[in-house]
Amino acid sequence: MNKNLSPKHLTQLSDSWVLWFEASNQYLVISNSLKELVDVYLRSENEDDFHSQLRSSSTLSKHDSHTYYTEISELLRTVNRSPENELPKTSDLPRLEKTDFKATYGFGNMSIAVNYCSLAIQNLIHPQWAHATVLEGEIASIVFDILQKDDHLYLFRNQTYIGHYSVTDYHLLQGQFALQLINSLYNKNESDWIATFHASTVCNDKEAIMIIGDSGNGKSTLAALLMANGLDVLADDFSPLSAKNQEVYRFPSGISVKEGAFSTLKPMFQDFEQFPIYTSTSKNVKIKYIPPMADFGKAASHFQCKKIVMVNYDANAKSEMKTIRIEKVLETLIPESWLSPLASNSKLFLDWLKEVSCYELTYSDNGIAVSQFKKLFDS
Incomplete structure (x- = not known):
């Protein structure tokens, strides 16, 4: 049976179903009719069993049955595939030595400093927070470093490595910085969201x-x-x-x-x-x-x-x-x-x-x- 490809969670919304797969953290939104086919696939022993179960409730041809079986199989195997996350070696991580591009931002009683390694990197983050800029003499509660090495951008929080992102995927850096910022502002962790x-x-x-x-x-x-x-x-x-x-x-x-x-x-x-x-x-x-x-x-x-x-x-x-x-x-x-x-x-x-x-x-x-x-x- 194909039960090992089943979604971890599923729920019906209106006339559709939303399925969540834990391995890939992917959601599928499918129709009621497709959900019925997926259910048959998951309880089938093999393709012949799939076709046999469908024949008992429909006039689906062998050719169409094969097409559905193949496409559902590929779809479910894809959403059950874990992404590959390659962590850099500690020795490969860049370190901030000196920068002329830094800013401190005030949010209520908290101040957060960000060290940018260049003007170009500063322009990825600073503009939307410029209104919150405070004097550099302010003692920061949290310090972020945003650095570049070769074709990757690196994010650190209080000198702890958070993640790295291709320079062409700078929006991922922006999103992770925003997540780390709200964690800091509300004293939360990623798991709290x-x-x-x-x-x-x-x-x-x-x-x-x-x-x-x-x-x-x-x-x-x-x-x-x-x-x-x-x-x-x-x-x-x-x-x-x-x-x-x-x-x-x-x-x-x-x-x-x-x-x-x-x-x-x-x-x-x-x-x-x-x-x-x-x-x-x-x-x-x-x-x-x-x-x-x-x-x-x-x-x-x-x-x-x-x-x-x-x-x-x-x-x-x-x-x-x-x-x-x-x-x-x-x-x-x-x-x-x-x-x-x-x-x-x-x-x-x-x-x-x-x-x-x-x-x-x-x-x-x-x-x-x-x-x-x-x-x-x-x-």
């Missing part, structure tokens, strides 16, 4: 709503618009979900907005002209970072989040909010997020998804978009 979503999250004083969407679809610009209209941006582009209470925690970075939104946002933020202009590391576009309005350490640090909105800015479309199936949200949410590899946290993630309501906002009118969000908070 269910996930960190590539999403912006806004809140009022009672609950949070997560905003997802493909790059360029306006989620950060919308977050800035909502902040200018009285809501609080809990997190921009990096929304951490806690295992302890299944709530989203505050991530106090600046809100990144692209040049196309500058003229819209300028009248809404008094110091907008003074915010520095940077060039995006992923795309050759100009961006600014709008500082969060809430003071970290004084504002509430976490809220329940049971609503997800997929946003799409379209200048030629009618502005409207509608409910959608969770499967459509998962197509974006899962591939673009870091999800904990722990079985216990995977179970919590699937349980959390059962409680989430999903919406799609297509908008061309900023005023309507803001009003739709405020209605969603009140519902």
Whole structure:
């Protein structure tokens, strides 16, 4: 039998199933009909047995049965394959000797220093935290070193090696730095988080709503618009979900907005002209970072989040909010997020998804978009 290829966790959401495989930490979202075929495959002794079981309940041809068996077999073997993680030798790790590129950031009562080995490396991290810069004389609680050796970037926390990443995958460094930063701010470990979503999250004083969407679809610009209209941006582009209470925690970075939104946002933020202009590391576009309005350490640090909105800015479309199936949200949410590899946290993630309501906002009118969000908070 093929039971050894079974998912560790599975749950039904709407008309689909979500399967989680522990070895690879991968999620599959499949239809009810495919789930039935997978079930037959898992209890089959071999391909002939698979075909025999299918014939008892359908008129599937031998050829089609063979195709299904082969494709399901390859799929399940792929998601049950553990990734290879090659750790560098201690002697191969770079060490920081001296740098002119360093910064200290203040978050409430905590200060965090980062030593960058070059200006180019500094520009990968610093812009979104520039608003939190404090005088270098401040004694840092935590010190990060970000170094480069050959074609890899290395991250250290208090001189302890955290990980290394290809220079072409610098976004992995950015994500791991963000994870290590929230661990420092909340005195947590990686195992304390269910996930960190590539999403912006806004809140009022009672609950949070997560905003997802493909790059360029306006989620950060919308977050800035909502902040200018009285809501609080809990997190921009990096929304951490806690295992302890299944709530989203505050991530106090600046809100990144692209040049196309500058003229819209300028009248809404008094110091907008003074915010520095940077060039995006992923795309050759100009961006600014709008500082969060809430003071970290004084504002509430976490809220329940049971609503997800997929946003799409379209200048030629009618502005409207509608409910959608969770499967459509998962197509974006899962591939673009870091999800904990722990079985216990995977179970919590699937349980959390059962409680989430999903919406799609297509908008061309900023005023309507803001009003739709405020209605969603009140519902």
